[in-house]
Amino acid sequence: MEISTQEFKHCEMIKVKGRVDSATAPQLAQALEKANEDGKYKLVMDMSELEYMSSAGFRALLAAQRNAKKYNRGEVVLVGVPDRIREALELAGFTELFKTFDDPLHAVGHF
Amino acid sequence: MQTVQFQAKFDFLDEIREFVGNIARENGFDDQAVYHIQLAADEAASNVIEHAYGGGADGMLEISCGVKANTLTIILVDHGKSFDPSEVPLPDIQADLGDRKIGGLGIFLMRKLMDEFEYVSGARGNTLTMTKRKA
Numbered sequence: 520m521e522i523s524t525q526e527f528k529h530c531e532m533i534k535v536k537g538r539v540d541s542a543t544a545p546q547l548a549q550a551l552e553k554a555n556e557d558g559k560y561k562l563v564m565d566m567s568e569l570e571y572m573s574s575a576g577f578r579a580l581l582a583a584q585r586n587a588k589k590y591n592r593g594e595v596v597l598v599g600v601p602d603r604i605r606e607a608l609e610l611a612g613f614t615e616l617f618k619t620f621d622d623p624l625h626a627v628g629h630f
Numbered sequence: 631m632q633t634v635q636f637q638a639k640f641d642f643l644d645e646i647r648e649f650v651g652n653i654a655r656e657n658g659f660d661d662q663a664v665y666h667i668q669l670a671a672d673e674a675a676s677n678v679i680e681h682a683y684g685g686g687a688d689g690m691l692e693i694s695c696g697v698k699a700n701t702l703t704i705i706l707v708d709h710g711k712s713f714d715p716s717e718v719p720l721p722d723i724q725a726d727l728g729d730r731k732i733g734g735l736g737i738f739l740m741r742k743l744m745d746e747f748e749y750v751s752g753a754r755g756n757t758l759t760m761t762k763r764k765a
Contacts, residue, residue, distance in 0.1 A: 538644070585728065
């Protein structure tokens with residue numbers, strides 16, 4: 520798994536590549552927490568190059584969304600979610616908790 | 631049926647997914663089914679590592695996988711703490727953000743992704759059996 524971040528005027532984009540499972544999810548959680556520590560709560564998760572995500576990754580996303588939405592200070596949105604991962608998120612009932620976009624520009628423009 | 635043993639560590643999840651994924655693919659399961667089988671095996675193994683062995687690295691985890699009559703079977707055996715899957719509360723997947731519970735999601739997904747899910751705890755350890763039929 521690889522994580523990179525890109526700053527925009529009104530939000531931060533966090534791109535996660537590769538596979539997120541119980542071994543790698545703590546790193547993802549850490550990157551999301553780090554953004555929050557830096558006062559960034561408006562986050563775009565770019566999942567377009569993500570190959571795999573287990574429920575360990577879903578939990579990291581859920582924690583980040585809770586933290587972001589607290590006091591209405593922000594939101595986590597998802598962009599480029601691959602079909603298989605979208606399907607698993609749907610099974611888990613997670614798709615209602617996150618706005619999703621196909622195009623990164625639209626996701627960034629949401630903020 | 632092929633069988634492999636792994637140390638109960640999250641680092642081996644990649645290999646566990648590859649093991650079941652290869653068998654599924656070789657036997658003609660499509661990409662979507664392969665993903666489901668890999669995710670179910672990952673969730674099962676993650677639960678064993680996290681809960682049966684409490685994250686300690688000493689435990690072993692044995693996985694068998696094979697296909698017979700268009701049905702893939704995964705059998706996972708561990709010698710850690712057992713649990714009663716019927717007592718794991720179902721996650722409320724309709725709940726609002728603030729009320730979402732974190733636990734139980736793995737078992738919920740395994741049941742959704744696979745056709746059968748059975749857990750037996752006895753003298754020879756804990757045995758989880760899951761099957762999936764080819765579409």
